[in-house]
Amino acid sequence: MTAVAPVVDASTAAVDGPAGSLTHHPSRRHAAPMTPTVWLRYLGVLLVAVSAPILLGELGVLNDTRALVLGEAAALAVAALSLNVLMGYAGQVSLGHFALLGVGAFASSRLTAPTASDPVALPFVFGVVAATGAGGLVAFLLGLPALRLRGLYLAVVTIVFNFVMVQSLFQSSWLSSGSGGVELPRPVVGTFEFVRNADYLAVVLALLVVVWLVDANLSASKLGRAFHAIRADETMAASFGIDVTRYKLLAFTISGAMAGLAGALYGHLFTFVNSGTFDLTQSLFLLTLVVIGGLGSRAGVVAAAAMYGALDFGLGEAFGTDAAGWVVFGGAVLLMFTIAQHPTGLAGAWREASERRHQRSVHGAPAEEADGTPATPQMVDLPRPVGLPARDTGPGDGPLLAVRDVTVHFGGLRAVDAVSLDVPPRRIVGLIGPNGAGKTTLFNAISGALRPDAGTVELLGRDLSDAPAHVRAAAGIGRTFQMIGLAKDRSVTENLLLAQHHVASYGAVEALAGLGRAPRVEEALRTRAAEAVAALGFERYADTPVANLSHGQQRIVEIGCALVTAPDLVMLDEPSAGMAPGAVENLAVRLRDMRDELDRTVLLIEHNIPLVLDVCDELYVLANGSLIAHGAPDDVVARAAVIEAYLGGAIS
Amino acid sequence: MTTPLLEVTDLTAGFGSSQVLHGVTFSVAEGEIAGVFGLNGAGKSVTMKTIAGLVPAWSGRITFAGQDITGRSVEERVALGMGHVPQGRQVFPALTVDENLRLGAYTSRRRDRSGYAARLDEVFARFPILAERRSQAAGTMSGGQQASLAVARALINGPRLILVDEPSAGLSPSVVGELFAILEQVAATGVTMVLVEQNISFGLRLAHRAHLLQSGTVVHSGPVADLDQQRLAEHLGVGRMLGASTGTALAARRGPSRSPARSQATAKERS
Amino acid sequence: MAGEDGLLDDGGVATDAAAAGSVGGVGAAGSAGTSTGTGGNRVPGSSGPAPYLPGLFTQAEDTRGITDDEIRLCTHAALTYGAAFNTSADDLNVYWSSVNDAGGIHGRKVHAYYENDNYTPTDAQKAATACLDKYDPFMLLGGIGFDQIPAVRNFAEQRRMLYVHHTATVNGSAGKQFSFTALPTTEKMGELFAELAATRFAGKTVGIVKRQSENWEPGVEGFKRVAGQHGVRVVFERPVPQNKGSYLQDIVELQNAGAQVVWLWLNALESTTFIKQSKAQGFSPSFMVFPFNLTTQTLGDDALNPPVVGLNMSNAYSEGDYSGPFASYADDMRLFEAQYRKYRPNVDLGGVGGDLLFLNWSAQKAMHQLILACGPDCSRNRFIEVLQGVKGQLTSSACPSDFTRAGADNDHRGGWSASVMEAYRAPSGSVNLRNVATCVEHLL
Amino acid sequence: MAQVLVIGLVEGTLFGLLAVGITLIHRGTGAINFALGEVGTFGLYVAWWLTVDQGMPWIVGATGAVATAVALSLAFERLVVRPMRVRNPLAVSVATVGLLTALLSFEFQRFGESPREVPVPIHGLGVRVAGVNVSPTQLLSLLVVAAIAIGLGQFLRRTDFGLGVLAAAQDADATRLVGVPLRRVTAFVWAAGGAVAALAALFVAPTVGALTPGFASTHLFVVALIAAVVGGLSSLPGAFVGGLALGVLKSGVLRLFAESTLPGKEYLVYLTIGIAVLLFRPNGILGTARPRSAA
Secondary structure: OOOOOOOOOHHHOOOOOOOOOOOOOOOOOOOOOOOHHHHHHHHHHHHHHHHHHHHHHHHOOOOHHHHHHHHHHHHHHHHHHHHHHHHHHOOOOOOOOHHHHHHHHHHHHHHHOOOOOOOOOOOHHHHHHHHHHHHHHHHHHHHHHHOOOOHHHHHHHHHHHHHHHHHOHHHOOOOOOEOOOEEOOOOEEOOEEOOOHHHHHHHHHHHHHHHHHHHHHHHOOHHHHHHHHHHHOHHHHHHOOOOHHHHHHHHHHHHHHHHHHHHHHHHHHHOEEOHHHHOHHHHHHHHHHHHHHOOOOHHHHHHHHHHHHHHHHHHHHHHOHHHHHHHHHHHHHHHHHHHHHOOOHHHHHHHHHHHHHHHHHOOOOOOOOOOOOOOOOOOOOOOOOOOOOOOOOOOOOOOOEEEEEEEEEEOOEEEEEEEEEEEOOOOEEEEEOOOOOOHHHHHHHHHOOOOOOEEEEEEOOEEOOOOOHHHHHHHOEEEOOOOOOOOOOOEHHHHHHHHOHHHOOOOHHHHHHOOOHHHHHHHHHHHHHHHHHHHHOOHHHOOOEHHHOOHHHHHHHHHHHHHOOOOOEEEEEOOOOOOOHHHHHHHHHHHHHHHHOOOOEEEEEOOOHHHHHHHOOEEEEEEOOEEEEEEOHHHHHHOHHHHHHHHOOOOO | OOOOOEEEEEEEEEEOOEEEEEEEEEEEOOOOEEEEEOOOOOOHHHHHHHHHOOOOOOEEEEEEOOEEOOOOOHHHHHHOOEEEEOOOOOOOOOOEHHHHHHHHOHHHHHHOOHHHHHHHHHHHHHOHHHHHOOOOEHHHOOHHHHHHHHHHHHHOOOOOEEEEEOOOOOOOHHHHHHHHHHHHHHHHOOOEEEEEEOOHHHHHHHOOEEEEEEOOEEEEEEEHHHOOHHHHHHHHOOHHHHOHHHHHHHHHHHOOOOOHHHHHHHHHHHO | OOOOOOOOOOOOOOOOHHHHOEOOOOHHHHHHHHOOOOOOOOOOOOOOOOOOOOOOOOHHHHOOOEOOOEEEEEEEEOOOOOHHHOOOHHHHOHHHHHHHHOOOEOOEEEEEEEEEOOOOHHHHHHHHHHHHHHHOOOEEEEOOOOOHHHHHHHHHHHOOOOEEEOOOOHHHHOOOOOEEEEEEOHHHHHHHHHHHHHHHOOOOOEEEEEEOEOOOHHHHHHHHHHHHHOOOOEEEEEEEOOOOOOOHHHHHHHHHHOOOEEEEEOOHHHHHHHHHHHHHOOOOOEEEEOOOHHHHHHHHHHHOOOOOEEEEOEOOOOOOOOOHHHHHHHHHHHHHHHHHHHHOOOOOOOOOOHHHHHHHHHHHHHHHHHHHHHOOOOOHHHHHHHHHHOEOOOOOOEOEEEHHHHOOOOOOEEEOOEEEEEEEEOOOOOEEEEEEEEEEOOOO | OHHHHHHHHHHHHHHHHHHHHHHHHHHHHOOOOOOHHHHHHHHHHHHHHHHHHOOOOHHHHHHHHHHHHHHHHHHHHHHHHOOOOOOOHHHHHHHHHHHHHHHHHHHHHHHOOOOEOOOOOOOOOOEEEOOEEEOHHHHHHHHHHHHHHHHHHHHHHHOHHHHHHHHHHHOHHHHHHOOOOHHHHHHHHHHHHHHHHHHHHHHHHHHHOOEOOOOOOOHHHHHHHHHHHHOOOOOHHHHHHHHHHHHHHHHHHHHHOOOOOOOOHHHHHHHHHHHHHHHHOOOOOOOOOOOOOOO
């Protein structure tokens, strides 16, 4: 068989390059902080969620069949929320998610179902807790390969995972009784047994409200923001101090815990499940719900689950239970249509509609002022956030940043060849050189975005050579990217909150519960972000998704984000690229403000030579990976060697 | 002046919300070599991609060989006689030299397959290195060899116009010299070329007319001959920096007097 | 694949009434024994509610689903033939249509409803819940489904609902209040299969391929117990998960073990696939399976030489063939075909589902006797008494049941006998099944 | 031992057939077509209707199956993939999940779960190797795979359009810049994928023995996916050999751990292999390292 030549398939770089991502629903409002009034609202909803089904059950309006269908829809809603955390927020594809529900259900059954061997059975609550724990643990294990795999390749692993659970573990004798399945008895409180589906529905709805609250807390905390950043661009996330590995595993664990809970609720609803209940077709159906609902939108995915419940119930009443098959068929066709035409799903369509209405009522979209140059914003001058070492404003003796012999090579090519440079405190140092000279590679080696093959990097005497990017960010390096490192589908304020990730000092559990230090710290971050927005003169755009701003405005927001945690060193990668000439003048003013009024130290890559000559105190010139000049800007620029490098040299 | 082979009027284009081209206008006569120069981010590549059809134009008009091709697909423009040496060469790495060339002649082979053999021999004669490695996978060849394959791939289709996008990018200085010789050969055949180049002195040595691009608009168009160092520096926004060395490049240019008119003559003989 | 106990345990439509087993021609005798309270027969439709017979159900629960002019039954079963075979409720109610046209039972029309349980425990509970809410039936009936029945039994016990179901395990029925089965237990079927092996295939080695599930495994223990006593050599035993798909490995190991008889303790689809793959390997032992025309007609000639044999709780059916083993219940078959010609002429009785419709028809015929015996003042308690008091003899096509024999520990099981069948080439050309022995308790 | 090998190879051809289909579509579109098995099964239902129901010869059924599968794939590309605003491999793959679920639920509703007799190209026992029968259909399937790989290989290499297909997989923009109509190339890739799916199903079904909805979309598809991954999702022969390897591995594992009652042991092995290959050899065991272009 003549081999068809193996082919480079750039579009799906196996391990690193993401194979693209699904379109996500960019929410406009940043999540509301957890104030007491919000708590009361949730309490109210919880009361209604519990009392309504019981009342309707009593009146006979909600008979067992209707309650069963609504119960299933509610459990699916919890499952949809869990998949939404993983795929919608953190962008990790999971096509085998129902297996995690199975883990929850079987774990709960192990504790709550009386069997011949151990007739004593623990109450429902233990089952739910065990299910949540087991779901989280197994999801954590599933998350480990996800650290290296992305997009399609992760999808393949999750599908096989689903298969292994259904074909092997869920039918093994120690977990279940072969294909016969297991029993999940209804909860009993004192003498009252939740036999009636309407009563059990109250339990499911109550837990749905709790999960919704947890999800809301998550979105309003640094967890949600970190997940969105990881989905948008892992390098950018690391530059804001996010430990991508830890937060990815956290996303899997939280999602898995919610899935385990959903599995227990689902299992106890039907009181009897077997391995077939959690097979691949169910996982794909859950995916359909989440994508149709609108990836990334809490309300969207729950609405999709409710829609399924209503349809399944309506058709069931009208045409008998066979009709459920057609609901699945309809869902599948809707999935294809959604992905093709409305990738942001129901939520997206809803938002676009409300936005159009909003548009008509208010004047035009937030556009840049006529003359193209926004009000001259000041640089963000904020006191150093609590918890960070006080900024070194004294006349430091050594250089703020010392780079020694950094070498980076890709394959045979030496991108950066033993480069050493010093950045003295409170100075603006420029780094120029023709295309492909290795400037950005050197930048990434300093900021930790890539690991150099040799050389050291020291900031204020602290050796950061082995530190990963997020540690260097926390150590006081703020940076921007050539292609604007921001979560573009989130608002300006959200990005400024995201930028303060490494100073958000509270734990994951506090974030999820919305208690402990979380509310206070979040409040502090919010005020700090508001001050930064005011300083930048962007009040009008506070809630505007960054994607809707002009290129120049996005660049200013990005610089604001780099400054919001008052870093010692600010690294800017071609800030003037793509800026209109007027904006470039503005940029020069602001760069000088950083140095003179904010005592910041700046390392600047730039192509705009006039800007460099105007602003920089010192200048390094890089060509073909090695330094060819260093000194005062006017002197360096005039050197023949520099011009030679720049113009590509005379033709031999 | 004969009607221009390629005419671009008030072209605007960009990506997503950020606009890159703010109204580009220039035209290229048959047989002429037009250089499009500008610093990084001036919009050179976007101009080429919009002319090629890869990037949709927001507004403005592009006419080629007398036809308005603003809305036409990439494939149709190639069939009309537009050849491309894309940025970064973009040869097909896993296909052999022979196969790359055969794909290059895709539209002409569909019209008449008979002429292909002759054109292939002509290309191999012009690029002996390619003849020697004809069955080698393109991806395993050096930068310079890939550059010549990319040029040959465009030539073999018998195009009326070739768009050459930053051919020297990423090549070591020594190979740039080789590439210059190749492009000189192509220019000698009288085919019309639009050359985009970051390496300005390289571009100036080849082009008859230069169009200077800054922040998405053409700030100056004119024959290379009457470009002097001062106006060039000013237009390119490179200011003081471009002191000495461009001067020498221009002087070298003026040596062998090459006006566009003369190369037009050769173009007529060939067709 | 949608998990379910087995793709088509016994061909989809196996409904309930076979579960009710049959009652000998009890007729008048039965009813006399029951209406102790009021002495003589009450004229149907006369005033005053039926006297409450104290028992399992409270007075309020006792007469739900039954009025003077109607009795409602609801069945959960795998109606998954899909539109291709257009199994609709009307196809399954031909017997009741004729009974109702003739005035019903004690003046009551019988309304039977069906909900699809799709072979999965979760859908089975959806079906059972729909049964209760939509129709508030007198009785819930469970079609064949080793995994569905335990799930719905669980549901019925919690809701104090009278539930009569198909085969289940011994300890499955133990301690149950509201659930009854008139069919042999899983263990009993295993024992009978062992006796079949000891008699028809005396001296031959046996290989077992069994579904790995606590609802199936007891049958194999029953088989091995009896096989040990009667010198049946089991040379191979292989548990398989649900819908394994490819059995190549197991087939080759069976051949290596030299099994001459293979007992497929699997559902209809799995058995069909297994036999097909065995024949492809040139391996033709005698197969013992759950026998349905669905399997034999899909296998065609592969179900012959040697003929597939099996045990079932009702009689074989082959359209238009009234000779030989069919003769003893030929008039029932003719009545069955006549009624279908009258009420549902477009149903293809010769097709894959024909024997299942006949099984369902004859089960309804047996249920008819039970309801008749329950008398005009029928109530749930009275029905249970009739059911448990039954000591019937052979009726036309369902095996007799006897609830008294189970003894004090569990009078909820009444099935003790089954029929032996083998595949044969029917006059119509398709490969159907025919009885070899009818309603036998033991083969040894 | 030979027996384990032969069993493995026989089952391996099933995985290999589907894996070739998965790889072809991945090469052409960058996406994984999760509906590949089901498109083939749908075609098989058409073949069943033509042959078993209407009594036509097998070849008529097979043509019907291939035509249906091609039409289905083209319709999917035209109606779902082409109008996609955000078209990246992941979005296309998730869209194929929609196609899989739609076909599966349609088949359940329309044909029900009852097993249907499978149209078989050549009857007869075939040849006996180490105690295992290799049916004529399985032998034929080897020929079919060879024909696909060689035929496709020749078409792609020899014809200009075929070269365009190969080029499009490497660099879509550059392909358009030489004048190749990318739209028609994408349509061809989906159509070819559909045809291979139908052929795979036609030759897998006789070995499985019964036709039911989703028979080629669950067990077989998942293992074929791993086989394609082992083949680097880029080389057709690599995918087929990957399938054979997994088949042999499965029969080995089942024979070795025959006593343990843990069901589905082979799937545990598949999961570990899948992850290992994706993490450490993303180009697959047979896929050669990517030729670095000098740029």
